[in-house]
Amino acid sequence: MxxxxxxxxxxxxxxxxxxxxxxxxxxxxxxxxxxxxxxxxxxxxxxxxxxxxxxxxxxxxxxxxxxxxxxxxxxxxxxxxxxxxxxxxxxxxxxxxxxxxxxxxxxxxxxxxxxxxxxxxxxxxxxxxxxxxxxxxxxxxxxxxxxxxxxxxxxxxxxxxxxxxxxxxxxxxxxxxxxxxxxxxxxxxxxxxxNSNTIHLLDWAIPDPANLGAAWPAALGRGLPLTVLASGELLERLAAEFPARFAELKAKFLPDLPGAIDLACGAYAEREDALLPPESQWWNLAKARATVRTLFGVETEVFARKRSANHPQIPAWVQHFGYKKAVLVSFDGALAPARTGAVVTWPGPDGKTIDAFAREPQSASDPLTFFNVVYTLHQAMTQDSIPTLALAHKGAAPAVGYEELVALAELASAVGEFSGLGRYLAEHHYGEYLGTSTADDFFADYLDERVTTLHRPDPVSGFPAHLRLRRRLDSAFALAALHRSLTPPTADEDVSLQKLTALEDAIEHAGASAALPESGTDFEGSLVALESEWAKKLADRIQARATAGQPGLMVLNPCGFTRRVALELDNFGGPIPVTDPVKAAQFDGATAKLVVEVPALGFAWVPRTAPAGTQPPKPRMKTADGTSVRNEFFEAELDPATGGLRAFRDARTRLNRLGMQLVFNPGSKTKARSIKVTQSGTALGEIVAEGEILDEHDAVLATFRHRVRAWVGRPALEVLIEIDPGHAPSGYAWHAYYGARFGWRDERAALFRGVNGANVHTSYTRPVSADYLETRLGSERTFVFTGGLPFIQRHGTRMADVILIPEGERGRRFEFLIAADRDYPMQTAAGWVAPAPVVVTDRSPPPVGPSSWLAHVDLPSLLMTSLRPCPPGEGMGRAVAARFIECAGFGGAADLQFARTPDKAAAVDGEGHQTQEIILAGHAIPLEFSAGEAFRVRAEWA
Structure with a gap:
C-alpha cells in the first residue's frame, strides 16, 4: 500500500x-x-x-x-x-x-x-x-x-x-x-x-496601532464569529485612515440581526486609567460606548482593554455605564488576581458582580500555538467546565495552522466551534467565583512603561497636572450646575457648556500629558476663563437682591464638603475682622492672607474693606520660629543638618508621627545650606530650607528647596519641594530616581492607601496611589496626600519613597500635604487640589447671610465627585446630575438637598438613562447606597 x-x-x-x-x-x-x-x-x-x-x-x-x-x-x-x-x-x-x-x-x-x-x-x-x-x-x-x-x-x-x-x-x-x-x-x-462538551474557539482581533491597515483574520471573511478588541480612538482612526478595512468590519453589523462581530471596547483612549481620578475613568467608559454607537450603530456590551487599568471597583463601574460582561485578561502582563477558569464571576467591593472572560488568548501568529493545540485542548477538556481555546491576532499575519483551523470549522465543529465573546459569556455565566479582590491584587507598571517604552517627558508630573485640570473641570461644571439649580438656562449658557464639554474631551484625550507645552493647547488658561465665567454668573445670581456699594469677595466652594480655603490676595483694602466665615487673617501691606471657611457647594462673602480704625488681628501663637512651623493642630520641625522634615507632631500627644528626607536612589545624603523663616504671622507660618543632595564622595547630585507652611485653622502641613538635578537619573525607573522618603517611628504601623475613594490596607511593595498614603498605629492615623503623585515604593518596614524625578522627567516642582487623624481622608485629598474661585464684587452679602450652601449632602463619607447640568426629562425645564462614591466602607442612607427644592428626582446610570424614580422626602432627595458604591442621581425642576 x-x-x-x-x-x-x-x-x-x-x-x-x-x-x-x-x-x-x-x-x-x-x-x-x-x-x-x-x-x-x-x-x-x-x-x-x-x-x-x-x-x-x-x-x-x-x-x-x-x-x-x-x-x-x-x-x-x-x-x-x-x-x-x-x-x-x-x-x-x-x-x-x-x-x-x-x-x-x-x-x-x-x-x-x-x-x-x-x-x-x-x-x-x-x-x-x-x-x-x-x-x-x-x-x-x-x-x-x-x-x-x-x-x-x-x-x-x-x-x-x-x-x-x-x-x-x-x-x-x-x-x-x-x-x-x-x-x-x-x-x-x-x-x-x-468529551461531549462544546469546545469554544474564541478568535480575537486586537489591531496594532502601528499596523492598522493589516488584513482582518480569515474568520471575518468566512462569516465565523470574531471578537474585535480596540479602543474607541483606534476605531475612529481606522475609519478615517483605512476606510476599506473599516467597511469590511462595519458590513458585518446587519440591521435587526445578530452580528458575527463582538466589539469589546472598554476605553476610548488606552491610558493609565487606574491612576487617574474616577471622573476621568468614567469619561473614558462613556466616551468608548458613545464612539461605538456613532461608528457602528450598536451598543458595546463587553468591557475589555488592551492596556491594563483594572482595580477592585471595575465590576460595578462598568455596569454603571451599560456593560454587561467584562474581560479579566492582562494583555500587557499586568498583575491580576489568580484565576483558573475560563469564565469567572468577578465581584466588586459593593457586592455587584460581573461575568468575565479570564483565559489569556494564545498568539495566532506563533506556529507553536497550533503545534501544541492537542495539549492545549486536552488541558481545557479535562480541567475546564467550559473547554476554551482563545486565539489573538495582534497585527502580525497568522501562522500556519490558523487557516486550516478556520477551514475545518467551515465543515463542522470537529475540534471546536467558533464563538463570539458576547454569546459565549451569555451562555456560560456560571464561572469560577473569584472572591473579593483587593487593590494589591492589581498592578500595572505604568512608571516603567512611561519611562522606558514611551520615553515620556512627564512620567511622574503628568499625573498631578492632569488631576488639577480634572478638578478644575469638575469645579466649572459644579458652578454651572449650581447656577442651573437656581435659574433656567439661556442660549449663551448652553454655548458655554458646550465649550466646557469640548475642553473636557480634549483634556481627557491627552490624559496624563495634558499639561505639556507640546500638547498645543493652553488647557489651564481656557479652563480658568470658563470657570471664572460661571463663577461670575453664580455670584451675580446669589447676590441678585444684595445691596450695592459694599466691596467684597465671593469665595465659592465647588466641593460637596465644607472647606477651609487659604487665600493670598494682592491689592487688598486693609485689615478686616476675623469673624465668620474668616478664621484667620494676616496683612502684609496690600497683601492679605486669609483662611476662609466655605460651606459645601456654597459660598462665603468676605469684605474687602473694614470700618476705619479696624485693627489687624493679634497673633494667637508663634506660627514659625527657628526650624519649626505650627498651628493649633500640629507642629512641624525641619532638620538643620539635612533640611528635611525631622518631625511632624500632633498638638495633642506631641508624638512624632512622620519624617521626610530627599533622596537620590540608589544612595545619597542631603546637606542643608540654609534654613530661613520667611513668614511668621497671624495666619501663616513658613520656613524654607535650601541645600544639596550629595553622593558618597560628597559630589553634588542636585540642589533643592524645601518649603513647609502651616496655616492657622487648617489641620494640614503644606510641603513644596523643588529639585534642580545636576546629575540626571538613568536606568530602571524604580531603582534610579530622586524622591521624597517618608519614615515613621514604629515598624508595627499598618500601611493604607487611597484607591478610587476607598481606604484600603496594603502590604504591596509598590502601593501606588494618586490620593494618599496612610500609616496607622492604634488610633493614630497619619496621611501623606500626594496630590496626584502616584508612584510609591516601600523600603523596609518603616519607610516609603514617593518617586519625583526618574529618567526623562522634566518636572521640578512637587507638592504634598501632611495631616493627622483625618476621619474622611478622601475629602482632604479632593479638596486640596480643587480650586476655590474668588469673585470680586461690589455688593453686600446676600440676604441669607455671609455664607450658606446651595446644595448639601448630610453624610461626610459620601463623596460627591461631580455635579453638572444634564438634559431634563420630559416635561421638565432644567436638570443637574450628581455622582457620588461611598468612601467609608459602609452602606446606608443620606439626603441630598438643593437651595431650591427640585420637582423630581431619579437614579440614573453613567450615561444618564433613568434606572429608578426617587420619591422626594420633603425638601430632600433620599439616597440609598451600599458600601463603596458609585452612583448617580438626577434632580429636575419644572
Whole structure:
C-alpha cells in the first residue's frame, strides 16, 4: 500500500507543551499539510502520518515523504538515490507554506505525476488541509486521554477518497464539500466520545496601532464569529485612515440581526486609567460606548482593554455605564488576581458582580500555538467546565495552522466551534467565583512603561497636572450646575457648556500629558476663563437682591464638603475682622492672607474693606520660629543638618508621627545650606530650607528647596519641594530616581492607601496611589496626600519613597500635604487640589447671610465627585446630575438637598438613562447606597 509520511522526531505534544523555534514548527506543520494535497491523497491508500526517519531508511514503493527543515535527521547518505530507485517522492518542507507546496508539486512532476489534481483550486487544497488538521488533533486527543481510538477510520478514509475522486469532475465543488463535511462529522463524533462538551474557539482581533491597515483574520471573511478588541480612538482612526478595512468590519453589523462581530471596547483612549481620578475613568467608559454607537450603530456590551487599568471597583463601574460582561485578561502582563477558569464571576467591593472572560488568548501568529493545540485542548477538556481555546491576532499575519483551523470549522465543529465573546459569556455565566479582590491584587507598571517604552517627558508630573485640570473641570461644571439649580438656562449658557464639554474631551484625550507645552493647547488658561465665567454668573445670581456699594469677595466652594480655603490676595483694602466665615487673617501691606471657611457647594462673602480704625488681628501663637512651623493642630520641625522634615507632631500627644528626607536612589545624603523663616504671622507660618543632595564622595547630585507652611485653622502641613538635578537619573525607573522618603517611628504601623475613594490596607511593595498614603498605629492615623503623585515604593518596614524625578522627567516642582487623624481622608485629598474661585464684587452679602450652601449632602463619607447640568426629562425645564462614591466602607442612607427644592428626582446610570424614580422626602432627595458604591442621581425642576 502506498503511503505518505512526514519524517521527524517530533509530534504534536499531548502531556506537555513542546518548545521549538517558530521556523521549525512552521516547517513541520507545512510539511504535514502538504501531504493532504489532493494529488498526494490520490496516490496513497491511507491517512498521511508522521513517522521516524529510521523506519524509512529503505523508502517504500511509490511512497511520498516530506522532511521538514529543523533538527538534523540521520538518514543514509544515499537515501535520495534509494527514493529514486523506489519510484518514491521526497521533498523538503520549509517555514514558508507556498515554498513547501511548490517543492511538493515539483517533486511530483519530477516523478512523472501528470494528474490534473496538481492544479487543484486553492480553496480545495485549504479545505483538505483543514480536514487533515482535524484528524491530527482528534487522533492526538485520544492519545492524550490514553483512550481507545473510536474514529471510524475506514469510513473517514472512504470519504476522503470520494472527495478526491469528485474533485476531478467538472463543477463538483458541492459534491467534494459534502464528502469532506461527512468526514468532518466523523471526526466530531469521535471527539465527542471523549468529551461531549462544546469546545469554544474564541478568535480575537486586537489591531496594532502601528499596523492598522493589516488584513482582518480569515474568520471575518468566512462569516465565523470574531471578537474585535480596540479602543474607541483606534476605531475612529481606522475609519478615517483605512476606510476599506473599516467597511469590511462595519458590513458585518446587519440591521435587526445578530452580528458575527463582538466589539469589546472598554476605553476610548488606552491610558493609565487606574491612576487617574474616577471622573476621568468614567469619561473614558462613556466616551468608548458613545464612539461605538456613532461608528457602528450598536451598543458595546463587553468591557475589555488592551492596556491594563483594572482595580477592585471595575465590576460595578462598568455596569454603571451599560456593560454587561467584562474581560479579566492582562494583555500587557499586568498583575491580576489568580484565576483558573475560563469564565469567572468577578465581584466588586459593593457586592455587584460581573461575568468575565479570564483565559489569556494564545498568539495566532506563533506556529507553536497550533503545534501544541492537542495539549492545549486536552488541558481545557479535562480541567475546564467550559473547554476554551482563545486565539489573538495582534497585527502580525497568522501562522500556519490558523487557516486550516478556520477551514475545518467551515465543515463542522470537529475540534471546536467558533464563538463570539458576547454569546459565549451569555451562555456560560456560571464561572469560577473569584472572591473579593483587593487593590494589591492589581498592578500595572505604568512608571516603567512611561519611562522606558514611551520615553515620556512627564512620567511622574503628568499625573498631578492632569488631576488639577480634572478638578478644575469638575469645579466649572459644579458652578454651572449650581447656577442651573437656581435659574433656567439661556442660549449663551448652553454655548458655554458646550465649550466646557469640548475642553473636557480634549483634556481627557491627552490624559496624563495634558499639561505639556507640546500638547498645543493652553488647557489651564481656557479652563480658568470658563470657570471664572460661571463663577461670575453664580455670584451675580446669589447676590441678585444684595445691596450695592459694599466691596467684597465671593469665595465659592465647588466641593460637596465644607472647606477651609487659604487665600493670598494682592491689592487688598486693609485689615478686616476675623469673624465668620474668616478664621484667620494676616496683612502684609496690600497683601492679605486669609483662611476662609466655605460651606459645601456654597459660598462665603468676605469684605474687602473694614470700618476705619479696624485693627489687624493679634497673633494667637508663634506660627514659625527657628526650624519649626505650627498651628493649633500640629507642629512641624525641619532638620538643620539635612533640611528635611525631622518631625511632624500632633498638638495633642506631641508624638512624632512622620519624617521626610530627599533622596537620590540608589544612595545619597542631603546637606542643608540654609534654613530661613520667611513668614511668621497671624495666619501663616513658613520656613524654607535650601541645600544639596550629595553622593558618597560628597559630589553634588542636585540642589533643592524645601518649603513647609502651616496655616492657622487648617489641620494640614503644606510641603513644596523643588529639585534642580545636576546629575540626571538613568536606568530602571524604580531603582534610579530622586524622591521624597517618608519614615515613621514604629515598624508595627499598618500601611493604607487611597484607591478610587476607598481606604484600603496594603502590604504591596509598590502601593501606588494618586490620593494618599496612610500609616496607622492604634488610633493614630497619619496621611501623606500626594496630590496626584502616584508612584510609591516601600523600603523596609518603616519607610516609603514617593518617586519625583526618574529618567526623562522634566518636572521640578512637587507638592504634598501632611495631616493627622483625618476621619474622611478622601475629602482632604479632593479638596486640596480643587480650586476655590474668588469673585470680586461690589455688593453686600446676600440676604441669607455671609455664607450658606446651595446644595448639601448630610453624610461626610459620601463623596460627591461631580455635579453638572444634564438634559431634563420630559416635561421638565432644567436638570443637574450628581455622582457620588461611598468612601467609608459602609452602606446606608443620606439626603441630598438643593437651595431650591427640585420637582423630581431619579437614579440614573453613567450615561444618564433613568434606572429608578426617587420619591422626594420633603425638601430632600433620599439616597440609598451600599458600601463603596458609585452612583448617580438626577434632580429636575419644572
Amino acid at each position: 502506498t503511503e505518505a509520511h512526514l519524517l521527524s522526531p517530533y509530534r504534536p505534544p499531548t502531556s506537555y507543551p513542546v518548545s521549538l523555534s517558530a521556523d521549525e514548527t512552521a516547517a513541520w506543520l507545512n510539511g504535514y499539510f502538504a501531504l493532504w494535497h489532493p494529488a498526494v491523497l490520490a496516490r496513497i491508500g491511507r491517512v498521511p502520518a508522521a513517522a521516524s526517519s529510521y523506519d524509512h531508511d529503505s523508502p517504500g514503493e511509490g511512497n511520498v515523504y516530506v522532511v521538514p527543515e529543523g533538527p538534523h535527521l540521520y538518514q543514509p547518505d544515499d537515501w535520495a538515490t534509494r527514493v529514486t530507485d523506489a519510484r518514491a517522492v521526497a521533498f523538503r518542507a520549509t517555514a514558508d507554506s507556498a515554498a513547501t507546496r511548490d517543492n511538493l508539486l515539483r517533486a511530483l512532476r519530477d516523478a512523472g505525476e501528470t494528474s490534473p489534481l496538481l492544479d487543484a483550486p486553492a480553496d480545495a487544497i485549504r479545505t483538505f488541509a483543514g480536514l487533515g488538521y482535524g484528524y491530527l488533533i482528534v487522533d492526538g486527543l485520544f492519545d492524550a486521554a490514553d483512550h481507545e481510538k473510536l474514529l471510524d477510520a475506514d469510513g473517514f478514509w472512504a470519504d476522503i477518497t470520494a472527495a478526491v475522486g469528485a474533485l476531478s469532475a467538472p463543477d463538483a465543488a458541492s459534491t467534494v464539500t459534502a464528502h469532506l463535511r461527512t468526514a468532518a462529522e466523523k471526526l466530531r463524533s469521535a471527539r465527542e466520545a471523549l
